Amino acid sequence: MKLIANADDYGLSEGVNYGIIDAYQNGIVRSTTMMVGMPGETHAVELARVNPGLKIGIHLRLTAGQSLCSGLKTLTNEAGQFNNQTDFYGNENICPEEVEREFRAQIDRFLSLGLKPTHLDSHHHCYGHPAAYTVVQKIAKELAIPLRTVDSKEVSRIGEFSYRFSDEFYGDVSESMLLDIVDREIARQGQNCILEVMCHPAYIDPALYQMSSYCIQRVRETEILNSDSVKRALAERGVELTDYDFVTQLAG
Template identity: 25%
Template sequence: MTAPLRTIRICADDYGIAPGVNRAILDLLDAGHIDATSVMMLPKSLDADAVVALAAVKQRRPTISVGLHLTLTAPFRAMTTGQPFKPIKDTLVAALMRRHDRAVLDAEVRAQLAAFTERFGQPPDHVDGHQHVHLFPQVRDAVLAAIAEAAPSATVRQCGRAGSWAARIADRKGLVLDLLSIAFRRRAVRHGIATNTAFAGTYDFDADADFGALFPRFLDSLPDGGLVMCHPGFVDAELQRLDPLTGLREREYAYFMAEAFPRTLADKNIVLA
């Protein structure tokens, strides 16, 4: 019996972080092997050429989703104040303790959203967060309020997975995102903001991770309207300076460009949005 047709998105995060990442994402978008990317506004590698190149792909393939990858953690600096952000763990603890200054958060979120709109000539198609920071308490309220006002037609990424809770427990990182996404989805509904139905793509970024074996499993319980996060890229000095996720990006890129990838989608009766 043929599985029901499912339409999903595959979104490459971190466009703008480094030239090698930009090049890999553009390749995959142009080839039609992914259909979304999320853009970081703070790194210097989001230069004029990077914006023009992505806008050109969007013009050739208007159904792709180009969104804002809100960035609020180290090693980057705030657009509004120039001050360095704290590491992810410190940012999460401060959010859980409700220690962030909401006015400062509001200003930074709105500044990055406005910068995206100015540079690409339109609001983002979707919004998510680098290191999933948009799900954090306090941050989520600033994000949803800004989207409702400045980009009401944008979707926002929720990171709750499909499937039984028993099956989710083995992935501790994914479980944290599941729990944070419960409150996030409720708030998104109150703001009238659409979200993806379910999420996949988390794994332990160990050096020996087999992305080719992992990816088909991401699709097993993903429903229609689901989203898979990925991080393809080529390693260069700028990426090594800014992010610990390096070699695995090349492994992800190679998988998406290989013949096994479209066969996997076809076998599972999945098409891209």
């Protein structure tokens, strides 16, 4: 099995950035996705430059922080803040043109930072919204980079490998939870598969504490992702750590 442990929310805050870099340097994370326009953006770029082996995609957002574009009447409030997750998914009147404008602005911002995106995914799976998914599929095709699925039940083929994304490593996390996710995938698909596991390593800082209720769990995730026992258990199962460069090579 090939395992992509992708750390979401890079750029959210300095504490998040430090946790992700720790899980890259000392743990099983090889891939992350970055939120631009958030408090930790500049810090994230600085850390990326001294950790060039960490592969970085774009974590598109429509449910957190300030929009990069103005006048998004179906996506933001009067102050330009994105609506929360509940209001976003409950909104049947989201304008696809506004989604596309904002997504392209975020991608342009990422590229302006001197970074090369390995793939696209999104905060709170926001591009899975019916008004957004066709838009992001078009953009991913233009950029010729992979797009993470939002359906954890969907299995696709990439070359000779099966691929599935899992968002199950979340909440009351443990080493056994992570290994169970891996074991179930091996049982379903055999060793010739790619499993992407979403994770959120971080250390708590004031910015994260103010923005997210998922805090102490992130610290626990960092501990698990860095655990020597997890690394040994994965090696015993024949699991190889990889990133989205491998997916692109297969697809190409």
